[in-house]
Amino acid sequence: MLFTSVQFLIFVFVALVLYYTLPKKCQWIVLLVANVYFYLQAGFYGAIFMAITMLTSYFAALIMDYYKIVGERIIKLSKVEVTRDEKKKIKADVKRKSKVILVIALLINFGALGVLKYSNLFITSFTNFSPVNFILPMGISFYTFQTMGYIVDVYRGSVTSEKNFFKYALFVSFFPQLVQGPISKFTMLSKTLYAEHDFSWDVIESGLMRIIWGYFKKMIIADRASVGLATLISDFTTYKGAYSLLGIAIYAVQLYADFTGGIDITIGVAELFGITLPENFKQPFFSKSLAEYWRRWHITLCTWFKDYVFYPISTSKRVIHQGKWLKEHVSEGLGKRFPMYLATLTVWFVTGMWHGAKWNFIVWGLLNGIIMLLSQELSGVYKKVDSKLGLKKTKIYGLFEIIRTTILVAVLQMLDYHKNIADAARMFVSIFTSANYGQVFGGGLFNIGLSVYDYVVLLVGIIVIYIVSYLGRNESLRVRLKSKPYAVRFILCLAMLVCILIFGSYGIGYEQSQFIYNQF
Amino acid sequence: MKKKLSWYRIFFRVIALILIPTLVIGVLQRILTPKYVSSIPEGSMIAEYYDSPKNTDVLILGDCEVYENISNVAMYQNYGVTSYTRGSSEQLIWQSYYLLEDTLQYQKPKVVILNVLALSEAEAKSEAYNRMTLDGMRWSKSKRASYEESKTSKENLLSYYFPILRYHSRWSELSSEDFKYAFEKKPLVTSNGYLMQVGVRPVTTVPKTMPLSDYDFSQRNMDYLDKIRQLCEDHGAQLLLMKAPSIFPHWYDEWDAQVVDYAKAHNITYLNMVKDAEKIGIDYSKDTFDYGQHLNVDGSEKVAKYLGEILKTKYNVEDRRNDPTYSTYWNDLSKRYDEEKAAKTKAWESSNAK
Numbered sequence A: 001m002l003f004t005s006v007q008f009l010i011f012v013f014v015a016l017v018l019y020y021t022l023p024k025k026c027q028w029i030v031l032l033v034a035n036v037y038f039y040l041q042a043g044f045y046g047a048i049f050m051a052i053t054m055l056t057s058y059f060a061a062l063i064m065d066y067y068k069i070v071g072e073r074i075i076k077l078s079k080v081e082v083t084r085d086e087k088k089k090i091k092a093d094v095k096r097k098s099k100v101i102l103v104i105a106l107l108i109n110f111g112a113l114g115v116l117k118y119s120n121l122f123i124t125s126f127t128n129f130s131p132v133n134f135i136l137p138m139g140i141s142f143y144t145f146q147t148m149g150y151i152v153d154v155y156r157g158s159v160t161s162e163k164n165f166f167k168y169a170l171f172v173s174f175f176p177q178l179v180q181g182p183i184s185k186f187t188m189l190s191k192t193l194y195a196e197h198d199f200s201w202d203v204i205e206s207g208l209m210r211i212i213w214g215y216f217k218k219m220i221i222a223d224r225a226s227v228g229l230a231t232l233i234s235d236f237t238t239y240k241g242a243y244s245l246l247g248i249a250i251y252a253v254q255l256y257a258d259f260t261g262g263i264d265i266t267i268g269v270a271e272l273f274g275i276t277l278p279e280n281f282k283q284p285f286f287s288k289s290l291a292e293y294w295r296r297w298h299i300t301l302c303t304w305f306k307d308y309v310f311y312p313i314s315t316s317k318r319v320i321h322q323g324k325w326l327k328e329h330v331s332e333g334l335g336k337r338f339p340m341y342l343a344t345l346t347v348w349f350v351t352g353m354w355h356g357a358k359w360n361f362i363v364w365g366l367l368n369g370i371i372m373l374l375s376q377e378l379s380g381v382y383k384k385v386d387s388k389l390g391l392k393k394t395k396i397y398g399l400f401e402i403i404r405t406t407i408l409v410a411v412l413q414m415l416d417y418h419k420n421i422a423d424a425a426r427m428f429v430s431i432f433t434s435a436n437y438g439q440v441f442g443g444g445l446f447n448i449g450l451s452v453y454d455y456v457v458l459l460v461g462i463i464v465i466y467i468v469s470y471l472g473r474n475e476s477l478r479v480r481l482k483s484k485p486y487a488v489r490f491i492l493c494l495a496m497l498v499c500i501l502i503f504g505s506y507g508i509g510y511e512q513s514q515f516i517y518n519q520f
Numbered sequence B: 001m002k003k004k005l006s007w008y009r010i011f012f013r014v015i016a017l018i019l020i021p022t023l024v025i026g027v028l029q030r031i032l033t034p035k036y037v038s039s040i041p042e043g044s045m046i047a048e049y050y051d052s053p054k055n056t057d058v059l060i061l062g063d064c065e066v067y068e069n070i071s072n073v074a075m076y077q078n079y080g081v082t083s084y085t086r087g088s089s090e091q092l093i094w095q096s097y098y099l100l101e102d103t104l105q106y107q108k109p110k111v112v113i114l115n116v117l118a119l120s121e122a123e124a125k126s127e128a129y130n131r132m133t134l135d136g137m138r139w140s141k142s143k144r145a146s147y148e149e150s151k152t153s154k155e156n157l158l159s160y161y162f163p164i165l166r167y168h169s170r171w172s173e174l175s176s177e178d179f180k181y182a183f184e185k186k187p188l189v190t191s192n193g194y195l196m197q198v199g200v201r202p203v204t205t206v207p208k209t210m211p212l213s214d215y216d217f218s219q220r221n222m223d224y225l226d227k228i229r230q231l232c233e234d235h236g237a238q239l240l241l242m243k244a245p246s247i248f249p250h251w252y253d254e255w256d257a258q259v260v261d262y263a264k265a266h267n268i269t270y271l272n273m274v275k276d277a278e279k280i281g282i283d284y285s286k287d288t289f290d291y292g293q294h295l296n297v298d299g300s301e302k303v304a305k306y307l308g309e310i311l312k313t314k315y316n317v318e319d320r321r322n323d324p325t326y327s328t329y330w331n332d333l334s335k336r337y338d339e340e341k342a343a344k345t346k347a348w349e350s351s352n353a354k
Helices: A006-021 A024-040 A044-077 A084-126 A140-156 A165-173 A186-194 A201-232 A242-272 A290-296 A299-314 A317-329 A332-355 A359-377 A379-389 A395-412 A421-433 A437-441 A452-471 A477-481 A486-503 B007-032 B041-051 B072-079 B093-103 B116-120 B127-134 B141-150 B164-173 B176-180 B219-234 B253-265 B297-313 B324-353
Strands: B058-062 B083-087 B111-115 B238-243 B269-272
Touching (some): A024 A044, A024 A165, A024 A186, A044 A084, A044 A165, A140 A165, A140 A186, A201 A242, A201 A477, A201 A486, A242 A395, A242 A421, A290 A395, A299 A332, A332 A359, A359 A379, A359 A421, A477 A486, A486 B007, A486 B164, B072 B083, B072 B297, B093 B141, B111 B116, B127 B141, B219 B238, B238 B297, B297 B324
Parallel strands (some): B058 B083, B058 B111, B111 B238, B238 B269
């Protein structure tokens, strides 16, 4: 069920009516039923994998908690006083057993994800066999990461396992976030998900505003831009050079509007039910460095990798020990850097893989990691230059940093939409070697499925996004609008709705497009 | 603590929430929906019927082979036979059935003439052609059924109820006509369903006819032909089948044979004007405006006279020329028709003189 379909709107409306008319203690049940209905629209096949994830993670968490409780009881209820060493031994035993359960659950779920998503990468890269036709269950990357985060948290003791299987199932399958996240932590999501919510017009209004804004970005900007990009990547012999540059710009716009638009719809829909989901974006194109960009873009995924990959690697005894060895036997600098570099490159390798089962994405991920590490290495040089020139204090320099980061991100994104690394590299080089700028900017712009009107809409849309982002940089614009008269909010919403109705890319001649991140 | 709203403020907010968007979207819909006046006038044809007196003795159904090949005014002027052509581009047989069903809500014609070319079309060709027939129909069970039968994979019913969902992208093509006729009544583009074409583009070459792998009309089409026949019978109308004169698309003998057999089996008159073109007096060097596919006004008047004679003598359709219930309307229509003919002929001659 596409977010941009009429069926989805009717589905949310019906779920809302039931949610607020039935007794409040049934609200979580209504959501669970809605989740099941939503997911089954994509077929039973995917539901089987989700059920496996639900059951394995639910029982893994229960068993780990059980071991902990048993261990604590042994200590507490022992007739003789337990020594410190004995306590340590019991805790270590609990940890060891829990680790086994954790590893099994991780292997099953990441194993399933790996097989379904990455078999063909392995087969086509390293064997002569034909690729297998696995269908990827909807949202598998998102719900697998969310649930595996949960069981790691239970293992670490930061979360107590959820005893009610159906409530847990609700956490795993919450329908708004299945398509493209955000990835939520159990501690935060469970509080809001299982709580009873009173009906509030304020909440409905706030949720609707967010949803409308999401549709504005998705249907007016993202889906319009996708037409141009589809043409540009269809024929590289024709669409190279300046066209390639155009493609970079168009894709950056498309991806931003598509992903943030989708998340706005997701968070807005959840808000209608009184449920708060974590923010996933924070004006990423105001970033002054790649590192800052990744603190503002796909925040929940980056947080997940930080909490469950980066820190475990960088703080692991083995890695630290390895670092010490390198410090003593190779160089101090290398030894000091080793844990952080290993963790960073691992995170970005896995981030790349998460984005797609192609070498493009892996290279893209590693490039991001390498550039950030390089930037860190050169930070001393930057500081010296800045102290001499005082550039950082100027607004112009700040603007330069933003533009530089935007260009860097957009160029790296070439690896997203080109078939392979060679094509991406070839198209990048052609920007400097193909002399077709006059042709493209003298009319060729309109040969890629976008008319002058489309460009005007895109341009105006981008300006609107920038204005909204700028105005909302310290406090959400919706929050600020709450203090304005009802008439102002009403007119704004109506204006956005009318824009979507008229300028939206839907209906005959427009293929209803999936969200880009839906493929994960 | 937030101030609680008084009931009347809530009431006004709810009303505003419903009324204002409805009004705004309604106005936008009127502007964005194509007017089909100066461009693609075929889009206006079906709707124009509802502004007519709805009292004609003859109803003609079919595709462009009826609305461009039969001059209703000429039929009236020569025989006093009143007719309305509910034709549309690529009208399919089931669309003809539902248009007949719709028309019978308003009038009871004596004779229903159906052009049989549509029997050769088993499936709807495109959403654009469906719109030509469906958009102009008033909402009824017939329209709904016609939509269900006609819809292509990309169509959805909501866009028929709310045309803005279909035509929203026209914002970049709007002309002054879209604003002018958003609320103002449009001028008529036809004369009782006849879309006048002037000018001569004679037949030069006859396209090569390719044999088909299967000549049988689909069962669905034959079922709908039967439903048309039955509906006529139920409403006391006589059905007359015809194949309009044209050089192409080719009317295969195998198709013709099926219609002949059906007509014979049900005692229905079938006029094959392709074979009778010479008898009708059609000269493809003068009477066609598009190389033999359709007739110009001269050719359509000849067909009208031919049909009018048959309707008068065989079907006893009344001569309404002295009937005041009809004559005022038809005299006005004739005047408009003659003016249109003169203007279009002048325009054609001056453009050809250049």
